[in-house]
Amino acid sequence: MSPRKSVAETALTRARIVDRAFALAVADGLEAVTIGRLAEDLGMSKAGVIGPFGTKESLQLAVVDEAVDRFRARVTAPLAGATPGAGRLARAFAEWIAYMGSAGHGGCFLTSVAAEFDGRPGPVRDRIREALARWNAFVAGEIAAALAAGELPPTTDPDQLAFELAGTALSADQAIQLWHDPLAADRAHRAVTRLLASPPVTPAP
Amino acid sequence: MSPRKSVAETALTRARIVDRAFALAVADGLEAVTIGRLAEDLGMSKAGVIGPFGTKESLQLAVVDEAVDRFRARVTAPLAGATPGAGRLARAFAEWIAYMGSAGHGGCFLTSVAAEFDGRPGPVRDRIREALARWNAFVAGEIAAALAAGELPPTTDPDQLAFELAGTALSADQAIQLWHDPLAADRAHRAVTRLLASPPVTPAP
DNA sequence: GCTAATAGCGATCGATCGTTCGCTAATGCT
DNA sequence: AGCATTAGCGAACGATCGATCGCTATTAGC
Numbered sequence: 001m002s003p004r005k006s007v008a009e010t011a012l013t014r015a016r017i018v019d020r021a022f023a024l025a026v027a028d029g030l031e032a033v034t035i036g037r038l039a040e041d042l043g044m045s046k047a048g049v050i051g052p053f054g055t056k057e058s059l060q061l062a063v064v065d066e067a068v069d070r071f072r073a074r075v076t077a078p079l080a081g082a083t084p085g086a087g088r089l090a091r092a093f094a095e096w097i098a099y100m101g102s103a104g105h106g107g108c109f110l111t112s113v114a115a116e117f118d119g120r121p122g123p124v125r126d127r128i129r130e131a132l133a134r135w136n137a138f139v140a141g142e143i144a145a146a147l148a149a150g151e152l153p154p155t156t157d158p159d160q161l162a163f164e165l166a167g168t169a170l171s172a173d174q175a176i177q178l179w180h181d182p183l184a185a186d187r188a189h190r191a192v193t194r195l196l197a198s199p200p201v202t203p204a205p
Numbered sequence: 206m207s208p209r210k211s212v213a214e215t216a217l218t219r220a221r222i223v224d225r226a227f228a229l230a231v232a233d234g235l236e237a238v239t240i241g242r243l244a245e246d247l248g249m250s251k252a253g254v255i256g257p258f259g260t261k262e263s264l265q266l267a268v269v270d271e272a273v274d275r276f277r278a279r280v281t282a283p284l285a286g287a288t289p290g291a292g293r294l295a296r297a298f299a300e301w302i303a304y305m306g307s308a309g310h311g312g313c314f315l316t317s318v319a320a321e322f323d324g325r326p327g328p329v330r331d332r333i334r335e336a337l338a339r340w341n342a343f344v345a346g347e348i349a350a351a352l353a354a355g356e357l358p359p360t361t362d363p364d365q366l367a368f369e370l371a372g373t374a375l376s377a378d379q380a381i382q383l384w385h386d387p388l389a390a391d392r393a394h395r396a397v398t399r400l401l402a403s404p405p406v407t408p409a410p
Numbered sequence: 411g412c413t414a415a416t417a418g419c420g421a422t423c424g425a426t427c428g429t430t431c432g433c434t435a436a437t438g439c440t
Numbered sequence: 441a442g443c444a445t446t447a448g449c450g451a452a453c454g455a456t457c458g459a460t461c462g463c464t465a466t467t468a469g470c
Binding site for chain 2: 027028029031032106111112114115116118119120129132159160163164166167168169170171172173174175177178183184187188190191194198200203
């Protein structure tokens with residue numbers, strides 16, 4: 001139908017495939033994304049789908065990278081200019097929670113796929129772990145900045161605060177994906193606000 | 206090899222299959238449990254594996270039921286005699302968190318399989334939703350009892366408290382499954398204690 | 411306008427999926 | 441002891457999985 005479209009067009013085809021694969025993965029999980037199903041959905045042959053990637057695992061990695069890019073574009077990037085600390089951390093979680101509820105996304109894709117692959121060693125799981133580790137490092141950095149700026153009491157336990165903030169997001173994710181709870185975002189927002197206003201303290205030694 | 210073992214023996218074979226399927230599902234997810242793999246692991250033929258169930262979906266339902274039974278035996282049943290309220294609720298979460306960390310269980314199987322099936326309509330998803338709904342109802346009941354007994358301040362927002370308690374468990378689950386964090390159980394315990402000691406209040410109208 | 415390069419198709423591969431058959435062989439009942 | 445019952449085997453089924461071929465048809469470069 002459309003052979004030899006120049007290098008730019010090649011990249012466009014790749015993007016088209018990744019985009020569709022991402023949508024399918026959001027709905028049914030990354031492992032449920034099949035070459036044949038993608039080919040049918042895109043009106044292509046299976047060879048045309050797998051061609052630009054060579055391997056299904058490589059396609060899966062591309063989908064994970066796409067998810068990371070979208071997360072960053074929506075959550076992290078808009079806050080690049082703000083000063084680190086409690087304010088930026090609260091805004092980051094607000095963006096994340098809003099992103100979970102946006103159309104087509106039943107919850108956070110990276111969270112779901114992390115649960116899906118945590119028992120299957122390989123490059124895909126490693127890539128997901130790296131992405132989540134970067135997010136955790138960001139949160140830890142913001143907490144440290146907030147402590148240094150005196151926005152959090154000096155008795156704050158940073159790791160415990162990060163643990164409970166993560167739980168808030170995970171609870172919102174489950175409420176959205178499993179129960180379609182329209183109040184989930186509001187509840188998560190209140191929990192984050194409360195956690196930053198009176199964070200957990202280090203236990204007495 | 207061992208035909209005609211009486212009805213009791215038939216049930217035993219069924220239990221053997223479910224037990225193995227449960228172990229495989231805990232490790233790799235429910236969808237990764239395959240008839241051929243089960244047959245190989247158990248030293249049986251594929252027909253012998255699927256025979257007692259008739260259908261793979263029926264086998265999946267049996268695995269979900271098994272998970273529910275184990276959860277109940279480990280978490281809910283031991284507290285049947287205790288009086289409802291904050292104390293029993295705290296103990297229930299303590300049991301749950303301990304169960305997550307027990308050998309062979311990377312986290313809570315029902316939580317994982319809920320995330321795995323939340324986008325796939327069908328009897329399996331329905332069964333999981335029912336189980337989680339029962340747990341949520343239990344938590345709500347305990348919170349109501351605690352409120353009635355004056356163990357929680359009257360300003361407590363019950364749904365918000367349940368939301369944040371759930372988040373605590375989910376965070377522990379992720380910390381255990383994805384990061385193998387040995388401190389996860391301790392962090393979750395501290396979070397639960399703190400939530401019950403100073404629960405979120407209903408927002409000013 | 412001719413030629414070299416290549417994106418994507420159509421066909422096919424072996425493996426594995428869930429499921430369905432007889433059939434065998436061991437058992438419970440009379 | 442003989443018979444009816446049945447748990448489980450071995451083999452096969454159609455479908456689909458990911459992957460690998462030539463081959464075609466279009467385009468870029470000269």
